[in-house]
Amino acid sequence: MQHDPHDQSPYSCTTILFRAITSQYWIKNGEHQPKIFFRRENNDPQGISLFDSIQACKKSMPSGVIYGVRSVHVGRLLDSPSGLGLFPDKHDPSHCNIRFSDGTLTPRLTESPDCRNIGHDLMLVSRPVEYWEAPDADARFAVEIEQKRAAQK
């Protein structure tokens, strides 16, 4: 049975979440690659991880090393053709997982071509945060979003 993912999501459609880029190999010639959103069992066992801030992305790796951040638009994610949903982490309010809207895990690279399709879909609903390394990145992002929304009114 199909569900409307917007009905289940604990996040409003205008919410922006963030994906940490955990390897230099997911970036080619300075361009983010769909591999950023491939689900890997060792990194994303409960789903493709997203965080509610750039700072949370930076803290997500015990090494403290990440290579970039992408902002993800929740409404566009829920409307993507792959049929994705967002599932909050009960143990960490800053974290949630992308799975199929019925709660099942999305496939890995060795399981289905949909791993690549989901990677491409998620690239289309996200964009790089160029200043992710700045200590005030979250504040800058909030101002940027506010300005964009004001301009759209």
Next chain:
Amino acid sequence: MQNLDRKLKEYRTAVIDPYHELWKQLAQMLTLKNENNLELRATQAAYDNALTFLRYATERMTIPLPNLTPDGEGGIDIEWERNGRHLALNCGGLGTGNFVAWRGPNDRYEGEPATNELLTQKLNWLKS
């Protein structure tokens, strides 16, 4: 002088084997450093499978040089792009689950478990 000798040797090797650089890049996948809980260094099984698939293809046809990246689970992701067509071979870290995926311009990926025949068929499609 030693530098010149080394460069001359590399040049000779490249002339003899046009895929010299590809084999070199593939071997480098065995030396990557793991980080952030990602298995970036290729397993021997993934390397062996990738080498077998690529050798089979290069012995039968001229192939474009692919882009090699770790898949983060000990496997190797081998990708080609030509005229908007995308082809990928993933050799899984466990040595099983090798997968070929492809898509035309503006299409979505399709895919099947990898075989030598499927890969060469799709490489021909990529080049056509």
